[in-house]
Amino acid sequence: MAKAKRKSKTPARGKAKAKKPAKVKARAKRAPRRVKKARPVKKAPRAARKAGPVSPLREISAKKIADVVARLSMEANYDLEHDVLEALERGLGAEISPVGKEIFNQLLENAAIARNERMPICQDTGLAVIFVDLGQDAHVTGGLLDEAINEGVRRGYTEGYLRKSVLGDPLRRVNTKDNTPAVIHTRIVPGDRLRLWVVPKGGGSENMSKIAMLKPADGIEGVKKFVAESVRIASANPCPPIVVGVGIGGSFEQCAENAKRALLRTIGSAHPDAFYADLEGELLRIINDLGVGPMGLGGRITALAVHIEAAPCHIASLPVAVNINCHAARHKTAVL
Amino acid sequence: MAEYSMTAPLKPEDVDKLRAGDKVNLTGFIYTARDAAHKKLVELIKEGKPLPLPLEGQIIYYVGPSPTPPGKAIGSAGPTTSFRMDPYAPLLIERGLRGMIGKGERAPGVVEAMQKHGAVYFAATGGAAALLSKRITAAEVIAYPELGAEAIRRLTVVNFPVIVAQDCHGGNIYREGQRQYAR
Ligand code: SF4
Numbered sequence: 001m002a003k004a005k006r007k008s009k010t011p012a013r014g015k016a017k018a019k020k021p022a023k024v025k026a027r028a029k030r031a032p033r034r035v036k037k038a039r040p041v042k043k044a045p046r047a048a049r050k051a052g053p054v055s056p057l058r059e060i061s062a063k064k065i066a067d068v069v070a071r072l073s074m075e076a077n078y079d080l081e082h083d084v085l086e087a088l089e090r091g092l093g094a095e096i097s098p099v100g101k102e103i104f105n106q107l108l109e110n111a112a113i114a115r116n117e118r119m120p121i122c123q124d125t126g127l128a129v130i131f132v133d134l135g136q137d138a139h140v141t142g143g144l145l146d147e148a149i150n151e152g153v154r155r156g157y158t159e160g161y162l163r164k165s166v167l168g169d170p171l172r173r174v175n176t177k178d179n180t181p182a183v184i185h186t187r188i189v190p191g192d193r194l195r196l197w198v199v200p201k202g203g204g205s206e207n208m209s210k211i212a213m214l215k216p217a218d219g220i221e222g223v224k225k226f227v228a229e230s231v232r233i234a235s236a237n238p239c240p241p242i243v244v245g246v247g248i249g250g251s252f253e254q255c256a257e258n259a260k261r262a263l264l265r266t267i268g269s270a271h272p273d274a275f276y277a278d279l280e281g282e283l284l285r286i287i288n289d290l291g292v293g294p295m296g297l298g299g300r301i302t303a304l305a306v307h308i309e310a311a312p313c314h315i316a317s318l319p320v321a322v323n324i325n326c327h328a329a330r331h332k333t334a335v336l
Numbered sequence: 337m338a339e340y341s342m343t344a345p346l347k348p349e350d351v352d353k354l355r356a357g358d359k360v361n362l363t364g365f366i367y368t369a370r371d372a373a374h375k376k377l378v379e380l381i382k383e384g385k386p387l388p389l390p391l392e393g394q395i396i397y398y399v400g401p402s403p404t405p406p407g408k409a410i411g412s413a414g415p416t417t418s419f420r421m422d423p424y425a426p427l428l429i430e431r432g433l434r435g436m437i438g439k440g441e442r443a444p445g446v447v448e449a450m451q452k453h454g455a456v457y458f459a460a461t462g463g464a465a466a467l468l469s470k471r472i473t474a475a476e477v478i479a480y481p482e483l484g485a486e487a488i489r490r491l492t493v494v495n496f497p498v499i500v501a502q503d504c505h506g507g508n509i510y511r512e513g514q515r516q517y518a519r
Contacts, residue, residue: 097517098337099357099499099509103461106497110467120412122463123402123485161411163402163485175484204417204439204462236440236510237417239462291518295439295461297357297499298513328463 058135058192060336062143062151065194068334069152072198073128074160076332077120080111083267084329087304091241091294100299104241107294107327118160122328125162126200128153128182131264135191146184149196154178165203185257194336197264202326205242208234211256211321220279223248223320228286230322231303236296239326241304243267244287247321250311258309259323264331267305280306304329344493345393346434351456354500356507360458361495366395366437368489370416373480374424381427388479389488391428395435397460400485401469410475410491414465415439418457422446429455441510442502450504458498459509471496 085108092104114121130149134140140148157164157179164179210230214222227246234242247258271277283306293299304327313319337357342350344364354360367389369377380387398418402411418438425436426449434455439462442450450457460468474492481487502508 097513099359099513102359103464106461106464106467110461110464113470114412114466117466119405119408119466119469120402121466123400123412123414123465124416125402161403161405163400163411165485202463207417235514236459236462237419239439289519291514291516293513293517295459295499296441296514297459297501297509298515298517300517326463 057137057139059139059141060194061141062145062148064336065140065145065148065196066152066155068196068336069130069149069198070156070159072196072332072334073153073156073162073200074118076198076200076330077114077122077125077160077162078118079115079332080121080328081331083269084304084327085111087243087267088241088327091301091304095294095299095301097293097297097299099297100294100301103294103297104301120162121330122202122326123163124165124202124204125157125179126202126330127166127206128157128179129199129201129260130182130184131197131199131261132184132186133189133193133195134186135193136188137190137192138194140194145186149182149184150180153180153182185261195333196336197331197333199260199263200330201260202239202328205234205238205324205326208238209259209321209323211247211252211259211319213252214318214320216316216318218318222318224283224286226320227283227306227322228290231287231292231324232290234324235292238324239328240292240296240302241294241327242302243325243327243329244283244303244306245323245325246283246306246308247319247323248308248310249313249317250319251313251317252319254311255319256321256323258311259321262307262309263323263325263329264333265307267329271308273310276308276310280308283308341495344395344435346395346456347393348434348454351434351454351504354456354503355505356500356503356509356512358500360498360500362395362458362498363494363496364492366397366435366491366493366496367478368397368399368401368413368487368491369421370398370400370486371420372483372486373488374421374428376480378424378427381431389490390432392432393434394432395437395458396428396433397491398436398438401475401489402465402485404475408469410469410472410489412465413469413472413491415460415462417462418442425449429453437498441508447502447506447508450502451506454504456500456504457502459501460496460498468496
């Protein structure tokens with residue numbers, strides 16, 4: 001042991017290897033001392049609590065969350081984000097079908113009317129899907145997070161003259177009349193901020209979404225085939241030009257959620273992993289070669305983008321999910 | 337592909353000359369109905385009861401508009417997916433319905449009724465709902481107000497832009513167009 005220690009000081013030798021045993025040794029020595037020290041440490045916060053609030057948590061009021069959700073619900077429905085508008089402009093330039101060009105022009109004019117007159121881009125103002133990244137050092141005060149979000153949806157959809165498309169039960173089918181409850185996906189993340197995405201999702205495109213538990217042997221070719229086939233079958237129904245969210249890997253439910261989460265990414269941005277960036281490009285070519293075109297009436301632009309979100313998965317599994325978004329790819333985000 | 341301006345309701349000769357891919361600007365009166373209203377209409381026909389709207393020569397637009405804001409004739413009003421109305425459409429066509437406006441391809445049963453009785457299926461641009469609502473100058477609920485967005489409305493339209501998607505001669509732009517641009 002002593003020999004190893006001395007050797008570690010010479011720069012020619014691998015430091016990491018030599019250091020490890022030294023660290024283990026030190027930890028083993030210190031361990032009993034730590035246990036003794038632990039007691040006074042535990043007592044400290046109790047004393048602090050008695051003295052008054054010294055919480056390191058950043059407070060965010062439920063009311064503020066509701067206000068922001070209400071505003072974003074309206075803005076998402078009136079005001080198409082730049083990434084979508086730019087993708088539509090690019091699509092207009094690339095489309096060769098005359099009917100397809102006409103549709104791109106209508107969509108751009110529609111977006112301008114909606115923004116200027118504060119009218120919904122599409123009459124189907126969707127299920128209110130909300131993604132939340134809650135910093136673990138943030139604390140929601142004065143109410144519950146989910147209730148605040150639903151309050152925001154209720155207000156935004158009512159005050160904004162947005163359509164109420166939510167049924168309280170899938171089989172008894174009675175409209176809740178205020179578009180609640182929202183579909184809320186919350187993650188706990190580092191930091192003390194709360195980030196929200198409001199993503200109204202129409203029924204036409206949502207209904208064309210699919211998931212498959214492929215065999216690992218199906219591999220990347222199986223994934224391509226499934227994605228292309230889903231878009232071909234969807235044809236005109238999800239209002240092409242579409243944005244295709246693809247979840248690959250994970251468990252069954254994680255894969256589906258990832259397909260939707262993929263839609264949050266800015267259209268036109270490259271996937272951070274070059275392997276998936278290439279696959280996205282190839283899938284986009286395959287999809288556009290289907291010839292579905294704007295509104296399914298035939299054309300060279302069926303999809304504006306393909307976004308993939310991959311996740312680790314089981315040795316026996318290869319799940320793939322396709323969540324299609326229409327050209328009314330509504331999304332707004334805010335950080336509180 | 338021709339371009340026409342037509343008056344709604346439609347005459348049999350209007351329907352006859354339209355071909356898949358033609359552009360049509362519609363002016364006149366059309367009716368709205370979607371899933372729930374279709375179910376009720378078909379029930380009334382089967383029970384032999386009178387309908388709340390005339391069918392002869394008429395056009396039904398598959399739409400559930402967003403709520404009407406103050407000062408506007410109607411909220412945003414783009415087409416909904418048509419295949420959900422496929423089980424009901426043949427009976428309405430048999431009773432005189434001449435046109436339907438929606439999005440997405442129709443089932444063989446609907447096409448058969450269109451060919452047999454002379455009816456046309458138009459596609460409006462899905463999601464161009466603010467633009468389309470500007471071409472609707474008046475809207476009046478004429479039946480089932482309790483259905484909200486799904487109530488039957490009579491719309492006055494001016495140059496309402498649609499494309500002939502499936503005609504009464506078997507033409508189908510979804511099939512033909514997609515084949516043309518596939519690689
Ligand atoms: S698929 Fe999208 S654009 Fe089409 S009707 Fe539904 S919400 Fe509107």
